[in-house]
Amino acid sequence: MMNLPGEKHLLLRHHDHSHGHGHGHGHDHGREDVFETTAGGGRRIKVVRRVLDANDVTAARNRELFAAGNVFVLNMMSSPGSGKTTTLQKTLARLMPDVRAAVIVGDICTTNDADRLAASGAPVVQINTDQFGGDCHLAAHVIEKALDGIDLEAIDLLIVENIGNLVCPAEFDIGEDKRVVVLSVTEGEDKPAKYPLMFRVCDATLLNKTDLLPYLDYDLAEVEKTIAGIKPGMPVFKISAKTEDGFDAWIDWLRDQVRDKVGK
Amino acid sequence: MHEMGIALEVIRIAGQSIPPELEGAQIAKINLKVGKLAAVVADSLRFCFEVASKGTPAEGARLVIEEIPVQLRCRGCGRTWTAQEPVFVCQDCRSTEVKMISGRELDIDTIELVDGENDDEPSG
Secondary structure (H helix, E strand, C coil): CCCCCCCCCCCCCCCCCCCCCCCCCCCCCCCCCCEEECCCCCEEEEEEEECCHHHHHHHHHHHHHHHHHCCEEEEEEECCCCCHHHHHHHHHHHHCCCCCEEEEEEECCCCHHHHHHHCCCCCEEEEEHHHHCCCCCCCHHHHHHHHHHCCHHHCCEEEEEEEECCCHHHHCCCCCCEEEEEEECCCCCCHHHHCHHHHHHCCEEEEECHHHHHHCCCCHHHHHHHHHHHCCCCCEEECCCCCCCCHHHHHHHHHHHHHHHHCC | CCHHHHHHHHHHHHHHCCCHHHCCCCEEEEEEEEECCCCCCHHHHHHHHHHHCCCCCCCCCEEEEEEECCEEEECCCCCEEECCCCCCCCCCCCCCCEEEEECCCEEEEEEEECCCCCCCCCCC
């Protein structure tokens, strides 16, 4: 898989710190001494660029807009069916109107979630990713487009309800301030171990549907231990979106986050 | 899961990386570095790449994927290790202040152009 024996290996490597000048070429691909002739006679060109560069650039642009509008942005991710929308409905009901919130909700199709959330009175922008190729995540450019429908000056908090998926959304920065993952106790205890990146990149976990615990053989301690191994110190809020059990701690945490950035 | 999107970006960036003086050149090989935590399925990526590269300078190019292990460093005691499972706790000093040094890469390292005369190097 690596370079073939005998092949010239003249190019600076990305993480090669033995060359003091290794990072001197800037982020863009300078055209000087970028290509070499390989043993096979072909020309090799140094690229050293992140494949998702374009997304990160757009995310940075979004982040600037959010800073200018003084808006705290929460990226809410989860597997499908974890109760994200209900959690969000109840969360909005508790925060509004003193925290002025808006929601961007992503789904591969249907507007069911948006219809449910609109009842809260918060402005809701629905994104159906089939218009963008049936994507498995919300990318930064999709959020940028959705911002056309939201007056950032009029809100303090923007919650992005991402596509139900524990894999891809973890990879895509959308310009958010914090990320939370919603997991429910009706899913396997090993979900965090199966999708470690998601838990690693998040700032809090909401463990939902705890009202069902009496009916399940769910090892709560094991899940907490797994999460603590992946992201030590991350708060895990045990909640029931149905009964609103455990919501106080979660809402307090969220209010603190908003206050830290927005000042109210 | 979003391998098609990744393939399209790889094709775009690789195409942009051909210096203007070599315009019209075809790409023989794209060397990628993919971290173990990057959630990229190599077979899907190759499949999408093959489909999406048709009619581009990357058509027919070989994707060489170097998998980068998850390397961690303890901020407490300085120990560096390769994680085999997703536990971000130092096994020596139990510190939870662990930095991920590698494992999330999704980088195009280099591309190699078809030389016209001699491009029959063995595949690896």
